Amino acid sequence: MVDRFADLVSRRLGLTFGPGDRDRLGQALSHRLPAHQDGTRYLDDLENNCEAGRSGARDELAALASELTVGETYFLRQPDQFAVLTGTVLPDRMSRPDRAPIPARLLSAGCAGGEEAYSLAIALAEAGYEEAQITAIDVNPTALAKARAGRYTEWSMRAVPPAVQDRWFQTVGKHYEVDPNLRANLDFRAANLVDPDPGLWRPAFDAIFCRNVMMYFSPPVMAAVVRRLASALMPGGYLFLGSAETLRGVSEQFDLRETNGTFYYRLTESSSAHGLSKTGPRPVPSPPPAPDRESLDRVLDLMRAERFGAALGVVEVIDVPTSPPGTPWETEVVLVRAILLSHAGDLTAAARDAHRLLGRGLVSADAHAVLANCREADADNRGAVLHWRAAADADPRFALAHLHLGRLSRTTGDRSGAGRAYDRAVELLPSESDRRMLLFGGGFDRQALLSVCRTMSRDDRSLHGGEAR
Ligand SMILES: C[S@@+](CC[C@H](N)C(=O)[O-])C[C@H]1O[C@@H](n2cnc3c(N)ncnc32)[C@H](O)[C@@H]1O
Structure with missing residues (x-):
């Protein structure tokens, strides 16, 4: 039963599990079982509802995501990536000769409690991109509710320098509330990276931050999600992953870039539907090691x-x-x-x-x-x-x-x-x-x-x- 449940969660949410996760899975399953219903019936219903694309299935998967996803995050995690975004990536994006006169657009994919999305908003505002628009998505509704509330504990603030804290946060009792100005161009939405969503997966973003999300996915799910992220980038757009994640062996659609020791990816011109510009930082050549x-x-x-x-x-x-x-x-x-x-x-x-x-x-x-x-x-x-x-x-x-x-x-x-x-x-x-x-x-x-x-x-x-x- 637990194996079937793990398989379903893996296909529908992308998450993979090892033998050490069986207890956690068993608990999640028993939490979600309606009173007097047996596991087989629950799994049959969920599978059928998913197949038929019923909204009940979406709600149930969201509830499972609340039980099973890992939401660890904090403000200004990997600050070097925000510096590269505002110092290198956005200047390249905004100076493209084929660019329509629109503000920068960013996606925080797997935004958890919102710390990453607000960090982007802070970095952009401090670099003068006040008009930039940020969409932040997550499959976990509990995390999204926290993100929308914009109220955090000291733990989330552990890497925020005091000057940044003074500028963008207000202390309320033991909590820290984000400046309402940061929310003006920020949209938190429920979305599952594993699901097709024609409204979301079309070329719209200059850069995507999808950090510490796909490390929990199986390789085939990761490859499919990376294709989806590529489809949401404008030609020549950029992708930032977590420090333990790589596209090596997963996708050929991106070039690896490096700026001051920070690694990130750019959609290759051949993968960009209308790729025109040859500007921007140069790809890092990575010759394959000789067979040992x-x-x-x-x-x-x-x-x-x-x-x-x-x-x-x-x-x-x-x-x-x-x-x-x-x-x-x-x-x-x-x-x-x-x-x-x-x-x-x-x-x-x-x-x-x-x-x-x-x-x-x-x-x-x-x-x-x-x-x-x-x-x-x-x-x-x-x-x-x-x-x-x-x-x-x-x-x-x-x-x-x-x-x-x-x-x-x-x-x-x-x-x-x-x-x-x-x-x-x-x-x-x-x-x-x-x-x-x-x-x-x-x-x-x-x-x-x-x-x-x-x-x-x-x-x-x-x-x-x-x-x-
Ligand atoms: C460890 S947190 C990463 C938060 C942030 N990106 C960071 O790096 O600090 C992973 C987040 O990915 C979300 N997630 C996992 N699977 C997902 C899926 N299939 N679709 C959307 N979000 C997902 C989880 O709910 C969780 O909030």
């Missing part, structure tokens, strides 16, 4: 010696070139890292790497194998079976996928299905590649696995009077 084959060989040797912890230590410091993504070497490093992360129990990171590999030819089968291991480690045998099946579909000669399907079929009592899967594994194991034996053989050699599969198949057949084959 020696380290990868060392990792594989350590795996052969079953020193998985040491292997993970080495693979984690390999500089993986993700631009352009999809080179065979990058693919192999990401796969091996995913396998080692799953051995180490870091299922979220392992699944993130595996998702990066789905759709890349035969390695998709390997990625599904990693995801199957993650599901099983998370006590989700049904999910594991689905991924092993997908692995066998992606590469029908993947002997170990059939072996694991046999093993898991037994746990559900499906001895006849188990027998068929073991038989197929026996047929294919002799030609399984050494690479796959090392990566997915669980430390057993080919002969040992062949002998296990033969015994199991015999066992299952005898139980079904020879019909297993």
Whole structure:
């Protein structure tokens, strides 16, 4: 039930969860269950309402967002980005020869309690952009209510210099209230970054701040949201992310820029529908690191010696070139890292790497194998079976996928299905590649696995009077 709930929240809100989040998810689910309703009915209704685009689904997702999103933020977080915005980005935007005479427009996407949006308003007002308009969106209605109230505790103010505080805040008891002038051009709106919203996702903004939001999203959701953010930027517009976030391996629509040590992104001219200007700061060339084959060989040797912890230590410091993504070497490093992360129990990171590999030819089968291991480690045998099946579909000669399907079929009592899967594994194991034996053989050699599969198949057949084959 919790897994189904996590999957739904992940698809509808973008958020991903690891094994450590199960209690939190379980609590959120029980808070939202109407009295006397069981979880299956609640999830069926929510899914159907989402599919049909009913407003009840939007309200329910908003309530779930209030329970599950992380809203940590404060005023003037990463102040260097505000300096780059007013000192470099907006001068470039406003001087474009093709620009209509309109004030600067900014989006704070995932604005939480409003601190980021008001910080933008302060930075813009202090730099003389009093007319600039700011739209601030969040999926969490509780956070938006706080943002609209504009009243904060000392905690939110921790990085505000006293002079800025004097200029823009009024102390009311133990609270700090923002200057009403800052609200004049500021619009707080409820919006879900994962949802299509034709009113919002069209070229309108000079710059978007979407900081510390997508770090909670799965890679495919992040890629989709970045495409959406790109569609909301005017040609040559800019995107600011949080310091732990990157577009490396996620999007080709942006150039990385750097000003005084601050990194940010600019929509490439080819991604801009009407890109004209060649002005503005120059892109930072980022040559991909050369493939470090020696380290990868060392990792594989350590795996052969079953020193998985040491292997993970080495693979984690390999500089993986993700631009352009999809080179065979990058693919192999990401796969091996995913396998080692799953051995180490870091299922979220392992699944993130595996998702990066789905759709890349035969390695998709390997990625599904990693995801199957993650599901099983998370006590989700049904999910594991689905991924092993997908692995066998992606590469029908993947002997170990059939072996694991046999093993898991037994746990559900499906001895006849188990027998068929073991038989197929026996047929294919002799030609399984050494690479796959090392990566997915669980430390057993080919002969040992062949002998296990033969015994199991015999066992299952005898139980079904020879019909297993
Ligand atoms: C950690 S806060 C970041 C606040 C601010 N941007 C900053 O960097 O200080 C993340 C915010 O993203 C919002 N968020 C998460 N998923 C979202 C979604 N699918 N659509 C819109 N907002 C979302 C959360 O509600 C939360 O308020």
